[in-house]
Amino acid sequence: MRHIISILIENESGALSRVSGLFSARGYNIESLTVAPTEDPSLSRMTIVSIGSNDIIEQITKQLNKLIEVVKVVDLSEAAHIERELMLVKLRATGKDREEIKRISDIFRGRIIDVTESTYVIELTGNGAKLDAFLSAIESSLILETVRTGVSGIGRGDRILKV
Amino acid sequence: MQLTGAEIVIRCLQEEKVEYVFGYPGGSVLYIYDELFKQDKFKHVLVRHEQAAVHAADAYSRSSNKIGVCLVTSGPGVTNAVTGIATAYMDSVPMVVISGQVPTAYIGQDAFQECDTVGITRPCVKHNFLVKDVKDLAITLKKAFYLAKTGRPGPVLVDVPKDITIQKCEFHYPKTISMRSYNPVVKGHTGQIKKAVQLLLGAKRPVIYAGGGVILSDASERLAKLAHSLGFPVTNTLMGLGGYPSTDGQFLGMLGMHGTVEANMAMQNCDVLLAIGARFDDRVIGNPAHFGEVARKIIHIDIDPSSISKRVKVDVPIVGNLPDVLDEILHQLEAADGKPDAKALATWWKQIEEWRAKKSLNYKQGKDIIMPQFVVETLYEVTGGDAYVTSDVGQHQMWAAQYYKFDKPRRWINSGGLGTMGVGLPYAMGVKFANPKATVACITGEGSIQMNIQELSTCKQFHLPVKILCLNNGYLGMVRQWQEMFHGNRYAESYVDALPDFVKLAEAYGHVGIRVTKPADVEPAIREAFVKHKNDLVFLDFLTDKTANVFPMVAAGKGLSEMILAEDL
Numbered sequence: 109m110r111h112i113i114s115i116l117i118e119n120e121s122g123a124l125s126r127v128s129g130l131f132s133a134r135g136y137n138i139e140s141l142t143v144a145p146t147e148d149p150s151l152s153r154m155t156i157v158s159i160g161s162n163d164i165i166e167q168i169t170k171q172l173n174k175l176i177e178v179v180k181v182v183d184l185s186e187a188a189h190i191e192r193e194l195m196l197v198k199l200r201a202t203g204k205d206r207e208e209i210k211r212i213s214d215i216f217r218g219r220i221i222d223v224t225e226s227t228y229v230i231e232l233t234g235n236g237a238k239l240d241a242f243l244s245a246i247e248s249s250l251i252l253e254t255v256r257t258g259v260s261g262i263g264r265g266d267r268i269l270k271v
Numbered sequence: 272m273q274l275t276g277a278e279i280v281i282r283c284l285q286e287e288k289v290e291y292v293f294g295y296p297g298g299s300v301l302y303i304y305d306e307l308f309k310q311d312k313f314k315h316v317l318v319r320h321e322q323a324a325v326h327a328a329d330a331y332s333r334s335s336n337k338i339g340v341c342l343v344t345s346g347p348g349v350t351n352a353v354t355g356i357a358t359a360y361m362d363s364v365p366m367v368v369i370s371g372q373v374p375t376a377y378i379g380q381d382a383f384q385e386c387d388t389v390g391i392t393r394p395c396v397k398h399n400f401l402v403k404d405v406k407d408l409a410i411t412l413k414k415a416f417y418l419a420k421t422g423r424p425g426p427v428l429v430d431v432p433k434d435i436t437i438q439k440c441e442f443h444y445p446k447t448i449s450m451r452s453y454n455p456v457v458k459g460h461t462g463q464i465k466k467a468v469q470l471l472l473g474a475k476r477p478v479i480y481a482g483g484g485v486i487l488s489d490a491s492e493r494l495a496k497l498a499h500s501l502g503f504p505v506t507n508t509l510m511g512l513g514g515y516p517s518t519d520g521q522f523l524g525m526l527g528m529h530g531t532v533e534a535n536m537a538m539q540n541c542d543v544l545l546a547i548g549a550r551f552d553d554r555v556i557g558n559p560a561h562f563g564e565v566a567r568k569i570i571h572i573d574i575d576p577s578s579i580s581k582r583v584k585v586d587v588p589i590v591g592n593l594p595d596v597l598d599e600i601l602h603q604l605e606a607a608d609g610k611p612d613a614k615a616l617a618t619w620w621k622q623i624e625e626w627r628a629k630k631s632l633n634y635k636q637g638k639d640i641i642m643p644q645f646v647v648e649t650l651y652e653v654t655g656g657d658a659y660v661t662s663d664v665g666q667h668q669m670w671a672a673q674y675y676k677f678d679k680p681r682r683w684i685n686s687g688g689l690g691t692m693g694v695g696l697p698y699a700m701g702v703k704f705a706n707p708k709a710t711v712a713c714i715t716g717e718g719s720i721q722m723n724i725q726e727l728s729t730c731k732q733f734h735l736p737v738k739i740l741c742l743n744n745g746y747l748g749m750v751r752q753w754q755e756m757f758h759g760n761r762y763a764e765s766y767v768d769a770l771p772d773f774v775k776l777a778e779a780y781g782h783v784g785i786r787v788t789k790p791a792d793v794e795p796a797i798r799e800a801f802v803k804h805k806n807d808l809v810f811l812d813f814l815t816d817k818t819a820n821v822f823p824m825v826a827a828g829k830g831l832s833e834m835i836l837a838e839d840l
């Protein structure tokens with residue numbers, strides 16, 4: 109099963125490698141990992157997407173909690189939550205493709221954030237499936253470059269991850 | 272007053288009431304050594320190899336429950352220390368390692384004797400720090416001592432760049448410390464404990480399975496109290512030996528790969544298992560699927576939640592500090608209406624006695640060849656069971672665990688988790704520093720002892736009259752045993768050729784060496800070593816049966832009840 113694990117961790121140098129090292133040392137899977145400081149700059153928030161049986165995910169959360177710099181861990185996928193990912197796509201946009209790309213981008217609520225005579229850069233957010241759907245809606249030969257941030261997640265309603 | 276970083280390191284160690292620092296100097300720690308030279312509140316033990324410094328600090332810790340401290344230089348000093356650190360980590364031993372590092376400005380430039388210490392040691396420490404500002408030095412060391420000792424203990428490393436040791440700042444050593452990201456649980460969950468008590472009272476075929484956690488947390492007395500009040504059988508893991516008195520009637524001996532028949536059969540066939548400070552290691556329960564074939568309820572008490580339900584699903588997990596949890600269990604048991612099921616227990620004990628009657632540790636000592644087991648048994652008798660025994664890794668380690676009956680905790684010092692050959696002699700040193708009056712024996716093999724033999728020199732310098740009992744079978748015995756049993760007698764590289772004359776070697780280092788070749792000489796030689804040469808280091812080189820094997824044995828991947836016994840062969 110796919111799980112989204114959210115972590116609050118001390119914003120210390122090396123903290124990221126403790127987390128990624130844990131996953132590689134114990135053979136846990138990482139689909140994506142995102143990290144950035146929170147509104148309190150002494151803390152970072154990490155979102156890890158991992159696939160594993162319930163037993164493995166339980167071990168992952170326990171092992172993460174054991175890391176000295178980890179302040180809190182929750183498995184967001186245990187309850188209602190929202191996940192988003194940001195993607196930037198550079199597309200070859202010439203001739204009649206320019207119109208067509210613009211139209212598809214609008215359907216997916218993408219934004220064109222860079223324009224040259226022959227290219228567009230489109231910014232798109234959504235869950236992973238939406239981003240995948242956008243890419244498959246565009247003819248593959250037009251796709252020059254893609255970059256995705258990986259998933260960020262947050263609980264719905266009163267579920268709050270804070271110190 | 273402003274102090275330099277080097278002075279701060281020394282002051283912190285003094286504040287922590289450190290008695291000994293085990294270490295080896297080098298470029299990046301020269302300022303620290305300079306300050307060390309100027310003080311006399313604690314002593315420095317100069318080893319002959321950094322690995323031994325860490326092992327000695329580790330054993331100092333294991334045998335006393337104080338925190339072992341070591342000091343090594345950057346680069347090779349650190350890499351030499353890694354085996355020691357990993358060894359301590361696997362057995363959850365509290366320890367603080369201070370390592371020198373190249374000056375801050377050089378880090379990352381492949382400077383002379385630079386290595387990524389924090390990166391290299393990260394997976395084998397409880398935590399580590401790189402100090403980047405002299406102002407953080409004191410608090411970082413405070414954190415290191417705090418982390419090492421609390422929660423599930425473990426080694427903590429503090430990496431100190433050379434420039435930090437000459438920069439100055441105001442010294443203040445905090446009395447206490449709190450970290451928002453680190454709050455180990457102490458008290459167990461009362462509701463869970465209640466469930467556990469119900470299970471214990473309803474048990475028909477119970478077993479208490481106690482591991483190294485009992486020793487690390489000083490919970491032995493409570494364990495004995497609990498076992499006696501319930502009348503349940505107790506088995507110890509390799510790491511737990513001494514956590515329950517081995518001469519007690521309720522003791523089944525060690526369990527696991529080389530456990531007794533009664534311990535392994537009881538473990539396999541119990542209906543309620545109380546696991547205390549143990550972790551269902553692969554060497555302990557054998558094949559987890561086979562173990563799971565028998566339905567039983569498992570109660571697991573441990574300070575580390577990640578040890579619970581890691582390899583075996585448990586029914587009642589209790590996270591907490593063992594003494595606190597055991598107190599609460601004892602308390603609830605007293606208050607409970609029910610009593611343990613005496614009738615069922617009597618039947619269970621009858622079954623256990625039948626297993627015990629197999630005498631699975633029996634061996635034959637003839638007139639000509641010394642059996643290794645006999646050496647350990649004789650050591651037990653001569654020392655009245657009161658020695659601190661360290662061991663290396665191999666067959667001799669298992670024989671020591673099987674035949675020396677430990678009645679007290681912290682007396683049996685060995686590398687269980689990592690299985691590090693070479694620990695025996697430095698362990699004996701560490702024990703002797705922590706317990707200067709104690710009788711210390713190191714049971715080793717001719718393979719293992721050569722992995723840290725240079726420490727005979729340290730023992731001379733510090734007058735450490737430990738006794739080395741080398742069970743010399745001319746083979747890397749444990750490897751040979753596996754090759755005999757599982758690899759068609761192809762003894763690939765397990766014969767140790769060109770052995771030194773250990774007697775002369777001991778003498779060359781200024782110690783006493785005795786070679787023993789006949790069974791009849793075993794006891795007199797051990798007496799000579801422990802009585803006549805009480806104040807000398809004695810190297811006893813026992814030429815033992817070359818092909819003796821350790822039994823019982825649960826082959827890797829097999830179940831606990833599928834033991835191979837000596838008589839089967």
Ligand SMILES: Cc1ncc(C[n+]2csc(CCOP(=O)(O)OP(=O)(O)O)c2C)c(N)n1
Nearest residue numbers: 665666667690692716717718719747748749
């Ligand atoms: C550092 C290290 N290298 C290799 C091993 C693998 N190993 C386990 S037991 C053993 C043989 C030990 O031989 P010896 O010390 O002579 O003891 P014996 O088994 O003969 O009693 C070896 C090589 C190990 N445990 N540690």
